Each structure stands twice: as C-alpha cells, then as structure tokens.
Amino acid sequence: MWSYIIRRLLLAIPTLFGVTVVVFLIMRVAPGDVAVLMLGGESGLVGTPEQLEKLREELGLNRPLYVQYFDWLFGILTLDFGKSFFYNADMADLLARKAPLSLQVGVMGLIIGSILGISGGVVAALKQDSFFDYLIRGLAILGISVPTFWSGMMLILIFVRTFDWIPQQGYTPLWEDPLGNLAQLIWPSLIIGLGFLMGVPLRMMRATMLEVMREDYIRTARAKGLRERVIIVRHAMRNALIPVLTLIGIFLPITVTGLVVTEQVFGLPGVGRMMVDAINQRDYPVVQLVVTLTGFAVVFANLGVDLLYGWLDPRIRY
Amino acid sequence: MAAQTEAVAEIIGGRVRRNILQRNWILWRRRPLGLLGLALVAFLILMAATAPLWEIIAANSASYTGSQPYKFALDGVAQLVPPSSEHWLGGDRYGRDLFTRIVFGAQISLYVGFAVALGAGAIAGVLGITSAYFGGWVDLLGQRLVDILQAFPGLILAMAIVAILQSFSIEVTIVAISIPALPAMIRVVRGQALSVTKTDYVLAGRTIGASHLRLIFRYIMPNSMAPWIIVVTGRLGSAITTEASLSFLGLGVPEPLPSWGGMLNANALDFAELAPHVIIFPGIALSMAVFGFNVFGDALRDVLDPRLRGR
Numbered sequence: 001m002w003s004y005i006i007r008r009l010l011l012a013i014p015t016l017f018g019v020t021v022v023v024f025l026i027m028r029v030a031p032g033d034v035a036v037l038m039l040g041g042e043s044g045l046v047g048t049p050e051q052l053e054k055l056r057e058e059l060g061l062n063r064p065l066y067v068q069y070f071d072w073l074f075g076i077l078t079l080d081f082g083k084s085f086f087y088n089a090d091m092a093d094l095l096a097r098k099a100p101l102s103l104q105v106g107v108m109g110l111i112i113g114s115i116l117g118i119s120g121g122v123v124a125a126l127k128q129d130s131f132f133d134y135l136i137r138g139l140a141i142l143g144i145s146v147p148t149f150w151s152g153m154m155l156i157l158i159f160v161r162t163f164d165w166i167p168q169q170g171y172t173p174l175w176e177d178p179l180g181n182l183a184q185l186i187w188p189s190l191i192i193g194l195g196f197l198m199g200v201p202l203r204m205m206r207a208t209m210l211e212v213m214r215e216d217y218i219r220t221a222r223a224k225g226l227r228e229r230v231i232i233v234r235h236a237m238r239n240a241l242i243p244v245l246t247l248i249g250i251f252l253p254i255t256v257t258g259l260v261v262t263e264q265v266f267g268l269p270g271v272g273r274m275m276v277d278a279i280n281q282r283d284y285p286v287v288q289l290v291v292t293l294t295g296f297a298v299v300f301a302n303l304g305v306d307l308l309y310g311w312l313d314p315r316i317r318y
Numbered sequence: 319m320a321a322q323t324e325a326v327a328e329i330i331g332g333r334v335r336r337n338i339l340q341r342n343w344i345l346w347r348r349r350p351l352g353l354l355g356l357a358l359v360a361f362l363i364l365m366a367a368t369a370p371l372w373e374i375i376a377a378n379s380a381s382y383t384g385s386q387p388y389k390f391a392l393d394g395v396a397q398l399v400p401p402s403s404e405h406w407l408g409g410d411r412y413g414r415d416l417f418t419r420i421v422f423g424a425q426i427s428l429y430v431g432f433a434v435a436l437g438a439g440a441i442a443g444v445l446g447i448t449s450a451y452f453g454g455w456v457d458l459l460g461q462r463l464v465d466i467l468q469a470f471p472g473l474i475l476a477m478a479i480v481a482i483l484q485s486f487s488i489e490v491t492i493v494a495i496s497i498p499a500l501p502a503m504i505r506v507v508r509g510q511a512l513s514v515t516k517t518d519y520v521l522a523g524r525t526i527g528a529s530h531l532r533l534i535f536r537y538i539m540p541n542s543m544a545p546w547i548i549v550v551t552g553r554l555g556s557a558i559t560t561e562a563s564l565s566f567l568g569l570g571v572p573e574p575l576p577s578w579g580g581m582l583n584a585n586a587l588d589f590a591e592l593a594p595h596v597i598i599f600p601g602i603a604l605s606m607a608v609f610g611f612n613v614f615g616d617a618l619r620d621v622l623d624p625r626l627r628g629r
Contacts, residue, residue, distance in 0.1 A: 018466035026478060141351075141616075145609035147559050149566050150582060150601035157590045157597055253471035260473060261563050265587070275474070276567050279481040291478045295469040302469075 004310055012303050019295035020076065024069050027288045035061055038085065038282045059285075072288075081289050086281040091289055094274065101171050101185075102270035105262070106255045108189035113197025113251075118244065120198070121205025122237060128210060136202065143199035148258045152191045152265035169267045188266045192258040197251060201244050208240040215239075242312050245305065252301040256294050345621045352617020358610025366424040376418045380404040389418045390574050398593035408595040410581065416595065419576035420603050426577045427558045427607055430492055434557035438496040438503060439550040445500075446507025447542060450515055451534055461508075464501040472498035472556075473563055480564065486572040495560045499553055506549045510542040517541075548619045555611035562604050578604040 035055040056062045060071065075082055081091035117140075124136040159165040167187070174181045212218065213236055221231045260272035271290060278286035346353060365372075377388040381404075384391050396409035407416040449457045467475075472495070479494040480486070514520065515538060523537050562579030564570030571577035581600040589596050 014462065015465055015469065018462060019469050022463075022466050023478075027482060141609065141613060142605075145555065145612050146605045147562055147566075147579075147601075147608065149563065149579075150597075150604065153582065153587055153590070153597050154601065156587060157594055160590050161594065253474075256471045257473040257563070260477075261566060264567060275477065276569070279477060279569060282481075282484070284481070287478055287481050291470065291474055294471055294474050295466075298469045298471065 005307060008303060008306055008310075012299055015299050016296060019299065020073055020292060021069075023288055023292045023295065024072065026291075027284060028065065035059060038284060076289075076292065082285050084278070084283055084286045086278065086283040086286070091286065094286075095271070095289075095293075098269060098271045098274050100173060101268055102259050102263070102272060104174060104181075105185055105189050105192065105268070105270065106259055108185065109192030109197055109258065110251060110255060112189055112193030113195075114201060116193065117198040117201035118205050118241070121202040121244075122209055122232070122240075124202070124206045125209035125213065126232070137206070140199040140202040143195050143202075146195070147261075148191060148195050149261040149265050151195065152188065152262055155187060155191060156265070167266045171268055185268075188262045188268060191265075192255065192262055195258060196254045197258070200250070200254075201247050204244050204247060205240060208243050209236060212236045212240045242309070245312065246309060248308075249298075249302045249305040252298050253294075256297070346617065349617040349620065351613045352620070355610045355612070355614030355617060358606055359614050362424050362428060362607050362610060365421055366428050369421045369425055372421045373418050376406065376415055379406070380415060388415060389422050389576055390414065398589055398596065400593065401595055407599045408593065410596055411586075411589060411593075414574075416581075416599055419581065420578070420599055422576040423578040423581070423600065423603060424607070426488065426571055426575060427561065427604070430488065430495070430561040430571075431554045431558045431611070433492045434495045434499060434561075435550045435553040437492065438499040438553065439546065441496075442500050442503030442549075443507050443539075443542075443546055446504045447511045447534060447538055449504070450508045450511035451530070451538060457508075460504075464504050467498070468501040468505075470498060473560055476560060476564060477567070477569055480569045486570070488571050488575070491561055491564055491570045494564065495557055499557065503549045503553070506545050507542060510545045511538055514538050514541045544622045548615075548622055551611070551615040551618050555608045555615060558604070558611065559608050578607075 035052050038055060039051060053062075060068055063071075072082075079092060081095070083089070084091050084094055087094055120136045120140065124133045127133050156167055168184050171184065172181050218231060218235055221235050226235075256272070259270060260275060262268070263270045263272040264276060274286060275290045277283075278290070373388045377391075380393075380396075382388055382391060382393075386392075391414060393409065393413040393415075396405055396413035396415065398411060398413075399405055399409045401408045405415050405417065407420060410416050410419065445460065449460045470478075475498040476494040479497060480490060483490050483494070520533060520537050523533050528537070561570055561577070562582070565577040565579030566582050568580075568583055571580055573580060578600045582597060582604075586597050
C-alpha cells in the first residue's frame with residue numbers, strides 16, 4: 001500500500017509541473033505582449049513607450065522567458081503569488097479574502113448534490129421502471145441539461161416575484177453571522193448541487209445499484225433472511241458506492257465551473273467573480289494564478305480519488 | 319457487430335437518420351427519451367434554417383419598416399414589453415424583438431456546437447489515432463500533455479484563452495471551447511485505436527505490405543469510428559452550454575449577435591421584476607437544446623455501444 005501511495009504521489013509531480021508550464025505558455029503566446037494588452041490592447045489606448053517600458057519592468061517582462069518562469073514558479077512554491085494590478089493588493093491576501101466564500105458554496109453544493117444524487121439513484125434502482133424511476137431520472141437529465149446560471153436566475157426571479165426578495169450583495173463570513181451566512185449561501189449552493197453534482201452521481205448510482213442487486217451475495221443475504229433494509233444499506237449500497245466515488249475526480253472541475261457562473265448570478269464576491277473581473281480588467285497575474293490553482297486542485301483531487309479507490313478496492317494497483 | 323459497423327459506415331456516408339432508425343429501430347423504439355432528443359435536435363435545426371423566414375414574418379406582424387435587419391432593430395416603444403401579438407415573446411431591454419432573436423440564437427448555438435464537436439473531434443481523431451499507431455515517445459509525451467490539459471476545468475481554460483486573445487467573436491469562442499474539449503476526446507479515440515492496432519486483421523494488413531496510410535485509413539479508422547461518433551455527439555450539448563456560459567459572462571459571442579447566453583447576461587436580472595420574459599424564454603430555448611442533444615447523445619451511445627446499454 002505504501003509503495004502505491006508513494007508511487008502515485010511521485011507521478012503527480014510532473015503533472016503539477018506541466019500545469020505551471022502550460023499556464024505560463026498560454027499567458028505568453030498572447031499576440032503582442034501582456035503589457036500592451038494590459039494598457040488597453042486593441043482599443044487603441046496603448047500607453048506611451050515609457051509607460052509600456054515601466055509596466056514591463058514591473059511585471060519583469062524584459063527578462064529572459066525562463067527566468068520569468070522560474071521566478072513565478074518559485075513564487076507559487078513559496079506562496080508568494082505576486083500582486084494584482086486591478087485590486088492593487090497582494091494576491092495571497094486577495095485569495096484569503098475570496099476563497100472561503102467559494103469553498104463554502106462549493107462544499108455545500110457538493111454535499112447537497114451527493115446526498116440527493118446517491119439517495120435518488122438508490123430509489124430509482126429499487127423502483128426500476130416505475131413512475132418514480134422515470135421521474136427521478138428525468139430530473140437528473142434536466143439537472144445536467146439546464147445551465148446553472150439560468151436555474152439560478154429563475155430561482156431569483158421566483159423569489160423576487162413571490163417574496164419580494166433580492167439576493168444580498170456582498171457576504172458575511174460564516175464565523176461572523178452563521179445564520180445570515182447560511183440563509184444567503186444556501187441558494188447558490190442548492191443551484192450548484194441540483195445540476196451536474198446531483199445528476200451525474202444519480203445516474204451512476206442507479207446503474208451500479210442495478211448491477212449489484214443482481215449479484216449472488218445479495219441473493220445469499222436474502223436467503224439468510226436478512227431484512228431488506230440491511231441488505232440494501234449494508235450489502236448493496238456499500239458496493240455500489242465504490243465506482244461512484246471515482247466521480248469525485250470530475251466533481252471538482254464541475255464545481256469550479258458552477259461557481260464561476262453562480263457567483264456572477266448571485267453577486268457573490270468569490271474567486272470565480274474575481275477571475276471574471278480580472279479578465280475584464282486585463283489583470284493577467286490574477287488570471288494566471290486562478291487557472292494554475294484550479295489546475296493544481298484538480299490534480300490533487302484525482303490523486304485523492306486514486307488513493308481512496310486503492311484503499312476501498314484492494315484489487316486495484318497500478 | 320457487422321450490422322453495427324455497417325450502420326456506422328453509413329453514418330459517415332451522411333445518411334444518418336434514416337439508416338440508424340431503420341437498422342436500429344428496435345433499439346431506438348425502446349428509447350423514447352432518445353427519440354424525443356432527436357425530435358428536439360431536428361426542431362432546432364429547422365428553426366435555425368428557417369430563421370430568416372421567421373424574421374420576415376415577425377417583422378410584418380410588428381409592421382416594421384426600418385432598414386436594419388429586424389433581429390438587430392431597436393425600437394424604443396418595444397423596450398421590455400410583455401409578449402403580445404406584435405412581439406410574440408416580448409421585447410428585450412433595447413426594444414428588439416425577442417422571438418426573432420431567439421430563433422436566430424439557434425443558428426449561433428448550432429454553429430458553435432457543431433464547429434466545436436466536429437472541429438475538435440477531427441483534430442482529436444487524427445492525434446488520437448497517430449498517437450496510438452506510432453506509439454513510442456510521441457505517444458508518451460502526447461499522453462502527458464493530455465493529462466495536463468485535462469487538469470483544467472473546461473470553462474476556466476476557455477476563459478483564459480479568451481482573456482489572452484482579447485477579442486470577442488464567434489470564432490474565438492469556438493477556439494476557446496475546442497481546446498479544452500480535446501484531451502477527453504483524444505483519450506477515447508486513442509484507447510480504441512490502440513486496441514484496434516493490436517488486432518489480427520491489422521497484423522494481416524501489415525503482413526501483406528499495406529502502407530502506414532492505408533493501415534490507418536482503411537483498417538484502423540473505420541473500426542475506431544463508433545466511439546468517435548459517441549464522443550462527438552456527447553460534446554454537442556456541453557459545447558452549447560459552455561458557449562452560453564461564456565456569453566453570459568460577457569466573454570463569448572458579443573452583442574448585438576443574438577446568443578442565448580448573451581441574452582441572459584447578469585444585467586438581465588435587473589429587469590426580472592419588470593420583464594421576466596427576458597429571462598424565461600432564452601433560457602427555455604437553451605435548456606431544450608442542451609437537453610435534446612444530451613438525451614439524443616445518450617441514446618446513440620446506448621445503440622452504438624452495447625456494453626453500456628442500460629446505464
């Protein structure tokens with residue numbers, strides 16, 4: 001087991017390294033250079049040569065490419081992310097301010113989605129081909145198909161029309177006003193949770209549950225006279241859950257995508273909103289950092305899934 | 319398998335619907351949802367194709383006489399008006415006819431969807447098959463790159479590409495969505511091509527001295543087609559969603575082009591109380607399109623890949 005863990009960890013390092021190289025290259029293949037883009041780009045508002053030179057100096061763009069890269073990489077490794085131009089603040093501080101909100105909404109969405117998805121999948125499988133089965137599956141496909149931002153807007157629309165409620169701008173951290181915080185963030189979390197995060201595990205859970213319920217050991221459990229509840233929860237669900245867990249790996253990118261649009265709809269000042277603002281303000285250091293960190297997060301999530309899988313199912317070794 | 323390969327071959331020949339339906343009619347008949355999806359997709363294509371016609375009809379019913387194309391025509395009186403006999407789905411915030419714009423929106427969604435799915439699909443097909451066929455360090459390096467690209471959530475990578483290109487157009491949007499779509503497609507094609515490359519008939523082809531090109535085009539490609547079709551169809555819905563998300567964020571198809579996502583951009587909520595139709599109708603169109611492509615793709619996957627049947 002330990003050698004597996006260590007091997008898997010070592011394998012992740014080149015990927016993480018590759019993520020930084022790819023992001024760095026993408027941000028550098030810009031037509032023209034970043035300094036020109038930041039000072040107005042195509043709009044014709046390009047600054048004077050002196051201004052450009054000054055900005056290049058500040059961004060370190062006049063150094064050789066590899067020096068820039070290693071400098072940036074070293075910064076990331078030491079959590080020194082550099083400065084945002086638009087916000088005029090250290091990016092580490094910015095992240096510390098914005099990340100808790102996004103993390104909270106993301107985690108709450110994940111919990112809502114997983115609970116609904118897994119239980120919905122089990123019910124649909126047990127009542128296969130019944131009205132409930134079709135209803136639940138229909139809801140799952142609907143969740144996958146309806147864009148998150150539109151369901152968010154519809155939720156707000158309904159609330160505005162019936163309760164005269166408008167989403168509160170800004171945000172109070174959980175530790176300052178737990179109730180107020182939850183009352184505000186439960187809606188975006190619900191919207192994220194009811195989309196892909198519910199639909200994908202639901203369909204997977206239903207499929208594996210159907211398979212498992214036909215296994216011999218379920219028949220054995222029945223023959224032993226176990227109660228149906230015990231059979232379903234302890235024998236069937238436990239086994240059916242294993243493949244569903246691998247989905248965690250694809251959950252993270254989906255959640256990040258959901259956060260970007262949902263924060264925009266609900267006016268929440270999180271990391272996704274920061275990324276959109278940064279693109280509009282041509283604040284490239286922020287864009288570069290957010291893309292890198294989401295890449296890292298996904299690599300780590302996949303690593304976690306592999307390790308978890310190896311632990312849950314001892315047959316799996318790479 | 320033979321019938322399946324034949325059906326696939328005919329899909330490539332271009333006579334898609336009739337032959338799939340005929341040959342796999344028994345399979346399709348048991349998938350009412352898939353047929354519903356097919357109907358929605360057909361409806362969408364029809365809508366996009368007849369958009370100019372509807373523009374004329376809608377312009378007439380509002381007795382529009384201006385010189386601008388009706389889909390762009392601003393009319394102060396029609397600002398945010400609710401649906402009526404003049405403006406069937408009401409007016410948007412600039413007083414443009416929402417019905418006309420939604421009908422034209424189908425063109426944009428379909429264009430982006432098919433361009434991404436087929437464009438990225440073609441590139442992924444070439445890269446996946448060559449990577450599997452030639453193997454060696456090219457394959458190894460390519461697969462590492464695929465791993466790395468797959469670490470980025472699609473929308474985030476697309477946003478970064480838009481940010482760096484700093485121009486907004488349908489074409490930029492297509493490129494921005496296509497690049498993140500590549501890795502998953504390459505993976506599937508490569509996996510299939512890899513197993514085909516190891517079959518006896520490819521070995522036989524090699525023995526009788528078939529060239530690389532012949533082996534790739536006549537032996538490997540036709541037999542790698544089914545998964546390719548599945549991933550390409552599966553990509554249509556997500557490409558349309560991503561386009562809508564980008565346009566919603568103001569980073570995709572620019573105004574005044576009638577993109578469904580753009581119609582829903584965040585400011586649309588400001589008019590929620592006054593004019594809910596501005597939010598409701600583009601969203602319904604968008605959701606129906608994505609739903610149609612998704613359930614059609616699911617059913618097609620079931621029919622083409624018997625191993626996944628019932629999942």
